[in-house]
Amino acid sequence: MSVSSGEHRPFTKYPRKNGKSEQHKALGHRKKESEVYVGNLPLDTKEEDILSLLKDFGPLRVQKVQNGCKCFAFVDLASAENVHLAVKQLNGQMFHNRKLYLNSNNWIPKQSSDSIKGNMELPALESVLFEDKATMIPGEAEEATAVPVPARQTPRAPVSPAVTERPRTASYAVPMEMRGSFLVFLLRDCFQDLSWLAIIRSIRGEVGLLVTDTIPQTPFFWAIHLTEEAHMNMEKLFYALAAVEEQQPYLAEAEVQRGIRCLGECHLGDDDDGAWNRCWVLDRTGDWAVVLFIDFGCSATLPVQSLRSLDSDDFWAIPPLTQPFMLEKDVLSSKQAVRQVMKGKITGCLSMESHILKFEEMK
Helix, strand or coil: CCCCCCCCCCCCCCCCCCCCCCCCCCCCCCCCCCCCEEEECCCCCEEEEEHHHHHHHCCEEEEEEEEEEEEEEEEECCCCHHHHHHHHHHCCEEECCCCCCEEEECCEEEEEEEEHHCCCCCCEEEEEEEEEEEEEEECCCCCCCCCCCCCCCCCCCCCCCCEEEEEEEEECCCHHHHHHHHHHHHHHHHHCCHHHHHHHHCCCCEEEEEEEEEECCCCCEEEEEHHHHHHHHHHHHHHHHHCCCCCCCCCCCCHHHCCCCCEEECCCCCCCCEEEEEEEEEEEEECCEEEEECCEEEEEEEEHCCCCCCCCHHHHCCCCEEEEEEEEECCECCCCCCCCEEEEEEEECCCCCCCCCCEECCC
């Protein structure tokens, strides 16, 4: 694939300013202790059905989430006591021929080995059509199973004129960090806004993408869709972070836990000096924390003591800058595409993960 260099370099630090950007708006205090997670809902479940299910526990509002073949909801029950009672009485009960999973926090509950056998989530597989051709004998069924492209070690023998050529395909599992079932928790923890997943799937036509991270040897990558709104969001966010980065206190060791939003130093390449950006703690092992830089889609392992506090909603009013894509008819062989601009068109979205857009590069 060809990658053209772009002039957009949003990863460098903007000049520091005194004070906080007034254009950021707070999203309000996040309430988790009064919310219950309701999982494994039928796809045709309505919000009224969920309210009826939890009517004995004082439901205030329902936020239903449907992504591909998954359906679940977050319900505000006004108090932690009501959440505890709802989990105790309804977890594991049948609802429209499906076994319910309720949990008192925003994480899908750990299931027993018996329930996993009958409810295991398999990774979605997506096929990529390659320019490389596979021979097919005339009369062979068109529905023949696609096979991965083999590595060529010897020259291919001449093909008979009676033999036609057919494009080959290879299937790739959608990376965990790109799946909707993962992103919905990140969005709720950081932004309390799930509309991002629904909005991006409507994008079509010619676009310019600034690549922020790639998954080598696969067609999947993260990129910023270059629009006027995206440029304005980048300026607002990076100016605001540059103004306060050194004033933000370092997190205490006990505060660094999974699900915490904070500020970390991100390096997107060997020649990148790094800049402080928004991140979300995926996990912690001893003195190290695994974080996801939500504006770039890349993860890193950082010392716990290097993370700074960034819990003010002012810094989380802007939605994630980057989003996931899948390249059509090609794979990304390395991370050389990072910080480059690719031009092409959006042709659709994945069937099982409709927030991941298909991108066809302009040759």
